[in-house]
Amino acid sequence: MVLAVALLLPGIAQGAQFDLSKFHQEVGLRFAYGKNTQTASVHLYSLLPHWGIFIVPPGQCWGPFGLSFEVEGIISIAGADETGCEIGATPLLKFSWLAFPSVLAFVEGGAGVIAECIDSPALAHTFNFTPQVGAGFDIALTSQTALTVAYRFRHSSNAGIAEPNPAFNVHFVQVGLNYYY
Numbered sequence: 307m308v309l310a311v312a313l314l315l316p317g318i319a320q321g322a323q324f325d326l327s328k329f330h331q332e333v334g335l336r337f338a339y340g341k342n343t344q345t346a347s348v349h350l351y352s353l354l355p356h357w358g359i360f361i362v363p364p365g366q367c368w369g370p371f372g373l374s375f376e377v378e379g380i381i382s383i384a385g386a387d388e389t390g391c392e393i394g395a396t397p398l399l400k401f402s403w404l405a406f407p408s409v410l411a412f413v414e415g416g417a418g419v420i421a422e423c424i425d426s427p428a429l430a431h432t433f434n435f436t437p438q439v440g441a442g443f444d445i446a447l448t449s450q451t452a453l454t455v456a457y458r459f460r461h462s463s464n465a466g467i468a469e470p471n472p473a474f475n476v477h478f479v480q481v482g483l484n485y486y487y
Contacts, residue, residue, distance in 0.1 A: 323407035325449035326365035329486050332358045332374070336454055336482030343475040346427045350392070350476060352382040358400065358403060370404040376414070386426035394420030397415050398434060408446040412456075415439035422474075429474050435461045456480040 333356070340350040356378035364372035376398040384390040396418025403412045417437040422429055424433025462474040 315448065321408055322446040322448050324404070324446050324452075324486070326363060326387045326404070328450050329360055329363040329365070329372070330401070331360065332356075332376075332482035332484055332486050334454060334482055336456070336480045337477040338458070338477035338480040340458075340460070340476040343477065344472070347386070348424060348426050348429075348474075348476075349385040350382045350478070352380055352392075352478070353379065353383075354482070355379050356398075358398075364402055364404045364410065372402040372404075373401065374400045374402055376416075377414075379419075380420065381417075383421075384426075386424050388425040390422070390424030390426070392420050392424065394418055394424040394436060396438065396478065400446075405443075410444040410446075411441075412444065413439075413441045414458075422462065427472075429462075429469075429472070431464045431468060433464065434474070435465045436460055436462050440480075442480065447483075450486045452484045452486070454480065454482045454484050 336354040338352040342348045356376050358374045358376035360374045362368050362373045378396045380394045382392040396416050398416035400412050402410050402412040411455040420434050420436050438460035440456055440458030444454050446452055446453035458478040460464045460476045464471050
């Protein structure tokens with residue numbers, strides 16, 4: 307992902323540029339593919355709608371850096387021993403950096419809750435907590451619309467409220483669209 311962005315940056319930098327005066331809120335939708343790190347194989351195909359508000363927009367008091375609060379939903383279809391699903395929500399903090407006029411790099415993290423109905427020995431419970439962290443790039447398509455490419459690591463467990471409590475760790479690759487307004 308980093309190599310692809312590095313190779314595309316010279317061409318992208320001459321294209322559309324973000325209009326930072328419009329960066330008050332954001333809404334977006336990402337598609338994610340994830341696979342767990344355990345021996346029992348679980349593949350997740352997820353839709354991640356989100357809405358966010360900038361606490362500090364990039365290009366203002368912190369120079370090229372920004373901070374926003376987001377609420378993200380997740381709806382997934384899981385391929386495991388049998389087909390399953392998951393649904394949940396996560397509040398996130400997103401630290402962003404305007405690397406180029408057309409590229410907004412970001413790091414995000416938070417913890418949410420999720421209901422998982424997946425028949426796999428990798429999961430012991432249906433209600434879990436999901437601390438997660440990730441990074442990515444928003445690449446300007448227009449002054450307010452961006453293509454998002456990101457990576458996310460998510461841990462899922464019941465936080466020790468019941469036994470057994472196996473860790474369900476997933477690496478996600480994400481792609482989507484984001485609109486700043």
